Amino acid sequence: MARIPLTLTCGDYEITRPLTEGAVTADGIDLTVLTDIASRDRHWRLARNGECDAGEFNVFGYFMAKERNHPFIALPIFPHRRFRHGFVFVNPTRGIRTPRDLIGRRVGVEGYQTAGCVWMKGILEEFFGVPHREITWVLPRPEDIPFTPPPGLRIEYAAGDKTDEEMLVGGEIDALITPQVPVHFRRGDKRIGRLFPNYKDLEIDYFRQTGIFPIMHLVVIRREIVDRHPWIPANLTRAFHVAKSMTYDRIRNPRVVPLAWFGNAWEEQIELMGRDPWAFGLTPANRNNLSTALGYAREQGLISGSQSLSEQFIDIPESVLEGVPGY
Secondary structure (H helix, E strand, O other), rough: OEEEEEEEEEOOOOOOOHHOOOOOOOOEEEEEOOOOOOOHHHHHHHHOOOOOOEEEEEHHHHHHHOOOOOEEEEEEEEEEOOOOHHEEEEOOHHHOOOHHHHHHOEEEEOOOOOOOHHHHHHHHHHHHEEEEHHHHHEOOOOEEEEEEEOOEEEEEEEOOOHHHHHHHHHOOOOOOOOOOHHHHHHHOOOOOEEEOOOOOHHHHHHHHHHOOEEEEEEEEEHHHHHHHHHOHHHHHHHHHHHHHHHHHHHHOOOOOOOOOOOOHHHHEEEHEEEEEEEOOOHHHHHHEEEEEEEEHHHOOOOOOOOOHHHHHOOOOOHHHHHOOOOO
């Protein structure tokens, strides 16, 4: 039987590399994987142009696209997760010492609907009493998914060609929620510092309270492909699982990762988060994670409906994992 050709775009992650490099194949699928695309550009190109058959996509952008009848549907594959307390930066000269000092301020974000920003806005509001409507959000460009901000939401677009980091150290914005560690911070510039210097402790406390390791991205696939070949979602999901399992086995080797105490960090993670923090599928923990994300999307004006998770995803049976080592 001829294999079905599919193009997939995703990040170059350790847990996906065996799949993207061809060490793992998806049964019945001839997969072409594109990884040399920046994260924001990948989401833009999928959302605006639908350039690939399947791809990694911002979870909140997907909720918005789904409500707007975008021709993709999600698989419960989550290639990127991240805690976000450590990615909020402030200009200390602006008098910001606590999260509530952000109220009434101008905060730069890569996008109002980007996953890290939505998660952090929700966490700041829920756990630190910082209402997202009492901040002016400064964006560099239009959003991936066009939307009309609800009344009372303050969004501005940056003028000129300065980066958000340049605006922060120059005092044009007071804080920055970013997916990267800023260059000025790495260089020791005193005009930029973390809002939460003890971010790891806070992230551990957050996980212990909620059980959430925030899902940033999921994988979407064209509906028409699923309609024609309903076996593809399970086979593709299994391939992602096998790739992740191979990665776990590889990095358990203390010779692989160039960190002196990586083994200790690995053991610490297992003790806190279990053996598979990057679990795929609609497990109870992932349902809690995604339900929280849906709630934040509604509260922040990104979606208006009350969709259920079963409407958002193609569920994959647990039997798909059978025979995969490491699970």
